[in-house]
Amino acid sequence: MSEAVRTDYRLSDEQLDQFKALGYAGPFTIYPPEEMDELWTRARVEVLDRSHAAYPLDELAGATNIANYDRHLDIDFLSDHVCNQKIVDPVASVLGEDVLCWRTEFFPKYPGDEGTDWHQADTFANASGRPQIVWPVDDPSFVRGGTVTVWTAFTDATMQTGCLQFIPGTHRHMNYDETKRMNWDPNKINMVEKGGVARGFFGYDYRELQVDPDFVPDEAKAVPMVMQRGQSIIFLSTLMHASLPHTGSRKEMRLGFASRYVPTRVRVYPDTDVIEEYGGRIPLDNFGSVLVSGRNDYDFNAIARCNLRGRPFRTRTW
Secondary structure (H helix, E strand, C coil): CCHCCCCCCCHHHHHHHHHHHHHHEEECCCCCCCHHHHHHHHHHHHHCEEEEEEEECCHHCCCHCCCCCCCHHHHHHHHHHHCHHHHHHHHHHCCCCEEEEEEEEEEEECCCEEEEECCCCCCCCCCCCCCCEEECCCCCCCCCCCCEEEEEEEEEEEECCEEEEEEECCCCCCCCCCCCCCCHHHHCCCCCCCCEEEEEEECCCCCHHHHHCCCCCCHHHHHECCCCEEEEEECCCCCCCCCCCCCCCCCCCCCEEEEEEEEECCCCCCCCCCCEEEEEEECCCCCEEEECCCCCCCCCEECCCEEECCCECCCEEC
């Protein structure tokens, strides 16, 4: 069946087996490069306009990457992107048909920027010490924690511009204790070298969470995720992942956009009405998870049915 008439983009049995074994699948083409260029050229104007953004800028004093959260809640292209069938179908292959998108983030990398530290995320308590997602105890699926992340290259991601790196198969064991709390120091940004590579985590040092203080990720097993703009890679947040420093042209910025998905049975931001990270504190008054697939039979998560400009989110039905 040709791509133009496909109605189902679920992972094949072989691809799903690969995902279970390696912790990732792809990359997959979501948009041809020229279409990606056109979509992003239009959308970047909306990004500069925060009049409908879920989180007001005056609440972000001193913050860094937290300012990039959840623009799918106000930017029409990103609202459509998180619900794109070419993304939602593979995610539902992994998580089941009832799926929420609970967070999105931009990940820009400018010339000279450090690489991102090797890390894993299960409850996403890594920065605040407070779980942001909580799975049911003894969940029956093979995914029993973390989130499925879909990382889309809005610009080309190369070895020189700082593409992602994965260590295949490492999603089976957590090397970090998220009940600890990392210390945020913006003065560390672009100032720390690990194993001969400039690596950091937006002012945090992920080594503070290591279960074994002597643990060193085996970079010899690392696989670079070189991607063309418009492509996406799907991976488990519990997979050891990082990114390379940007050593490329001074005119070339690398931009990734991560959308994060969990089953509807997972609790999102339980027992809190704020996010505290990166020196910032943002209220969740305008936040809601997006039902991108199936149905939601639970009443414990806030659900956004339209974005903050009034565009309804499209839920994949089966």
